[in-house]
Amino acid sequence: DAGVIQSPRHEVTEMGQEVTLRCKPISGHNSLFWYRQTMMRGLELLIYFNNNVPIDDSGMPEDRFSAKMPNASFSTLKIQPSEPRDSAVYFCASSWESYEQYFGPGTRLTVT
Amino acid sequence: EDQVTQSPEALRLQEGESSSLNCSYTVSGLRGLFWYRQDPGKGPEFLFTLYSAGEEKEKERLKATLTKKESFLHITAPKPEDSATYLCAVRADYGQNFVFGPGTRLSVLP
Numbered sequence: 001d002a003g004v005i006q007s008p009r010h011e012v013t014e015m016g017q018e019v020t021l022r023c024k025p026i027s028g029h030n031s032l033f034w035y036r037q038t039m040m041r042g043l044e045l046l047i048y049f050n051n052n053v054p055i056d057d058s059g060m061p062e063d064r065f066s067a068k069m070p071n072a073s074f075s076t077l078k079i080q081p082s083e084p085r086d087s088a089v090y091f092c093a094s095s096w097e098s099y100e101q102y103f104g105p106g107t108r109l110t111v112t
Numbered sequence: 113e114d115q116v117t118q119s120p121e122a123l124r125l126q127e128g129e130s131s132s133l134n135c136s137y138t139v140s141g142l143r144g145l146f147w148y149r150q151d152p153g154k155g156p157e158f159l160f161t162l163y164s165a166g167e168e169k170e171k172e173r174l175k176a177t178l179t180k181k182e183s184f185l186h187i188t189a190p191k192p193e194d195s196a197t198y199l200c201a202v203r204a205d206y207g208q209n210f211v212f213g214p215g216t217r218l219s220v221l222p
Contacts (some may be wrong), residue, residue: 004155033209043156043199043212056209091155098203100146101210103155 004104018080025094035091116213133185135200148199
């Protein structure tokens with residue numbers, strides 16, 4: 001299996017622009033998670049989906065953030081408008097039910 | 113509220129010098145405790161899952177143990193390639209989300 005795939009790997013954008021991060025989970029997994037990692041706050045869960053349905057989005061910082069999972073093999077995390085404080089590494093992870101999560105390589109976002 | 117703490121924050125070892133990393137947790141019903149390794153610029157890599165107190169798992173130089181309040185990751189005769197950040201996470205018996213600890217940054221010097 002190719003593992004969790006994320007794109008782009010790096011994104012540099014200006015404040016106010018829309019940013020879309022993409023994730024393809026491991027085939028057969030039914031849960032998908034979006035995390036944000038910073039030096040100050042560590043790894044934070046933003047939202048997770050089970051069977052393509054958002055279950056818990058309490059970690060989404062504000063309305064500028066939105067996530068979708070239109071099918072079992074694709075998810076997006078969108079930030080609109082982006083701000084400098086959104087700069088971080090964003091990880092997508094997938095799992096089968098309650099078992100261990102497998103992480104993608106991450107997207108390093110820089111908002112100037 | 114579910115919480116995970118890890119100690120020490122950073123650890124420097126000489127090659128061959130065994131040691132242990134600690135993960136303490138408070139959770140209302142533990143469904144599983146997970147250890148991950150993260151190398152710079154990469155996503156966390158799954159190492160172990162522990163489900164109940166007394167359980168142990170081993171992989172090469174690493175051994176994970178679990179009690180009702182904490183888990184230890186024992187590193188025996190480490191090598192420089194073991195240098196990484198080690199993350200601990202817990203999953204409660206409700207929902208599917210993980211709560212991650214802040215990690216221990218391990219450096220093994222040749």
